[in-house]
Amino acid sequence: MRRVAFGGVLLTLVAVGPALPVPGKSGAPTTTYSDAGIEAQLVRIYAEIEKNKLENALNLVESLLHQHPNFRLGHLIKGDLLLARARPISTFGNATNAPQERVADLRDEAVARLKAYKQKPTNNAVPRYLLQMQPDQKHAVVVDTQKARLYLYENDKGRPRFVADYYITHGKLGADKMKEGDKKTPIGVYHVTTSLPRQKLTDFYGSGAFPINYPNEWDKRQGRNGHGIWLHGTPSDTFSRPPKASDGCVVLANTDLDALAKNLQPGLTPVIISNEIEWLSLDDWQKERAALNKTIDTWRADWESRDTDRFLRHYSKKFQAGKQGLDEFAKQKRQVNAGKEWIKVKTENLSMFRNPGKEELVVVTFEQDYRSNNLSNQMKKRQYWIREDGNWKIIYEGAA
Amino acid sequence: MPSILPKQLRTSRLPALLIALAIGLASPIAQADNLADIQKLMKNGQYPQALEKTDAYIASKPRDAQGRFMKGLILTEMNRPVDAIAVFTKLTEDYPELPEPYNNLAVLYAQQKQYDKARTALEMAIRTHPAYAIAYENLGDVYAKLASQAYDKALQLDSANSTAQGKLSLIRDLISTGNARPAGRPTTVAKPVEPPKATPTEPVKVAAAEPAKPASPPAATVAPVAAPAVAAKPIDKPAAEPAKPAGDTAAAEGEITSAVQAWAAAWSRKDVKAYLAHYAGDFQTPNGMARKAWEAERQQRIEKPGKISVSVADVKVTINGDKATVKFRQDYKSASLNSSAGKTLVMIRSGGKWLIQQERVG
Structure with a gap:
C-alpha cells in the first residue's frame, strides 16, 4: 500500500489544530482558484493526497508551480508525488542524497503554512x-x-x-x-x-x-x-x-x-x-485599553494640578530618561513647577502598544501640547509604562 | 527471420510479430527478407548500410510502418536523435494507435533530458495500450527522473551526476502493426488504392483502432464528480430508453456495478477463468488480436508472480437498453507497476449477465 503510506507521511504534517472543512469543491480537479493563496492550495493538495487522489494532487501542485515557478516546497511535493508513482516512498522529501537540513526547512515551511491556514485569527x-x-x-x-x-x-x-x-x-x-x-x-x-x-x-x-x-x-x-x-x-x-x-x-x-x-x-x-x-477577547481588550487610558489621563491631570508629588507618583523608581534618573527628574520638576501659575496639558493622537514579552510594558506615543504661564511647548512624546505592584508607572519618557 | 529478438519482448506476442511483418505487402517473403537483411546489418553494427537499405525499402513503400520504425531505430543507433525523433514523431502521427513509436520517442526525449515530453509520449503509449508493461516501466523511470528534477528545484541540488538512472528501454520491434492504419483520412484520389490491400477482413479492426481516440480528451471523461453525474443521468435516460421505468435502470445500474466489482475482484485474486468470463463473446480485443492470443496474453500477465490489486472507484454508468458505458477510475497495483487511470468499459447484457464488450483507457 505505498500510496496510503505516502499519504500518511505527508499527512503527519497537517495533523495540527482543529480540522476545518477544506474549502472549494472536493474531488473535481479544477486548475484555477479565485482565492489563490498558497496555503489554500496546499491544503487542497494535502486533502487530495489524503483521499489517495494523487493524480489530482499532482495536477494541483503543477498548477501552483505554474503560478509560482520558484516555490521550492511545491517542487518537493511534486517530487514526492512523482516518485510515488515509480516506487514506494517512505518520507516527506524522499530525494536521494537530499541534504536533511534543507528538507527539514521545507517541512517546517509546510507545517507553518498549513498551521497558519487552519488557525486563522477569529473576528472577536x-x-x-x-x-x-x-x-x-x-x-x-x-x-x-x-x-x-x-x-x-x-x-x-x-x-x-x-x-x-x-x-x-x-x-x-x-x-x-x-x-x-x-x-x-x-x-x-x-x-x-x-x-x-x-x-x-x-x-x-x-x-x-x-x-x-x-x-x-x-x-x-x-x-x-x-x-x-x-x-x-x-x-x-x-x-x-x-x-x-x-x-x-x-x-x-x-x-x-x-x-x-x-x-x-x-x-x-x-x-x-x-x-x-497573545490574543485577547474584544471585551478584555476594551477593559485593558480603558484602564490604561484612564491612568494616562490621571497623569495628565496631575501634571496640570502643579502638585509635584501627585505628579511624581506616576513615575517608577527605576525611571530613566537619558542620563537622568528619578531623583534628578523629580528635583527638576519641583523647580519648574514652583514658577508656574497655571499648566495646561493636552495629549493628542495617542497610541498605546503593549510590548510583547514577560514584563508588562506599554509603549505610549502622543502629541503633547503643553502650555503654562511662562512656557508653551509642543512635542511628540514617547513613554514606556510598566506595571509595578499592580499599578502602571512611567519608566521612560522622551521625545519620539 | 529476425535474429535479434528484443529481450523485453513477451513471448506470447511472437505470432503477432510475424503477422506484423507480413502486413501490407504483395510479396510477404520478399519483405521479410529485406527487413531481415536490414536487421542483420544492424546486428553487425553496419548502420550506414542498414540505413541505405532501409531508405531504399521505404522509397518503394512510403507508408510502411515497419520500415520507418527500423529507420528510427537505426538513426537512434547512429546517435542521430533529432532525426530519429522526427521519424518516430511522424509514425505516431500516421499510426497513433501504435505504442512502440511513442515509447521510443520517450526514450529519445529522456536521453535529451526532456522528461516532460517523454512522460507525455509514454502516457500516450499506455493510453492506446493499457497493458503495455515496457511503457509502464519506462514511465516509472521517467517519473523518477521528473521527481529528481523537482527535488533539485526544491532543494537546490545538482543531482545530474549523483543519481545514475537506469536507461529506458528502447523497443526494437514493431509488434502491433497488425492493424496499423494511417490516421490521415485518405482524401486524395491516389491513396484509396492502398487500404484495400491490407484490409480484406477489416470491419472488426476499424473498431479496434478506436481506442486511440480517447487520447486527446481524457480529462473531460474523467472530470465529473460523483454528485453532478447522478444529477445528469435522468437527462440521458429518457432520450436513450424512454420505455424503461426508472426502477429498472436503477436495478441494472446495480447489476452493472457489481459486475465491474466482480471483474476487478477476479483479477485481483488472479482467477483467470472468472476474469475472462466477464468478457463477451464479441469482445473487441486490443488491435483486433485473435481472441485466443489475447486470452493467453491476459493469462500470462495475470499469473505472473506477485500480488495484484485492482480496485475501481467513482463508477459512473450510462445505460442504453441492453448496452451500458461504464466509466471509473482503476487503481492497479502489482509487483512491477502501479497505476491509477480512468477506464471505460462498454458492457452488454447477455443471458442476464453484463459482459464486457470493449475495454479502453480514458
Missing part, C-alpha cells in the same frame, strides 16, 4: 499589543515568529480589524535579539521608518524593504545592539525562504511584500514583533 479576538492605534495610523503589523506569520490589521475607528496574514521568515537563530550579528529577530514595539524601493537594493532583498527602528529606546536601555532590521522581500531564485533563515530581518515573499507595502506608512505604521502573539 485581537492581538493584545494593539491597545490603541492613533487615528492617522491606518494599519498595524503584528508578527508571530513561532508561527512564522505576519498579521496585518486595519485601524477601524480605533478597533483593530484583521485584514490579511502572510508567511514570513525570521532569524536563523530565532527571536529576542540582543547583539549585533546574533542572527536573531528583535522582539518589541517598532515602526516602519522608511521605504527602500527595489532599485536601491540588491536582488537579495527582492521587491523592496522597510527598515524598522530597532534598537528602540527600550532596547538601548536593555543594552541591546545591532542595526539594519528590515521587513523585506525575497531573492528572485526562490518564492519563499525557510521559517528560520534570515540574519534577523522579517522576510516576505515578494508578492506578499508588495501587497503589504501598499498599507505601510513610513514613520508611522507600527510593527510589533512577538515570539507568540
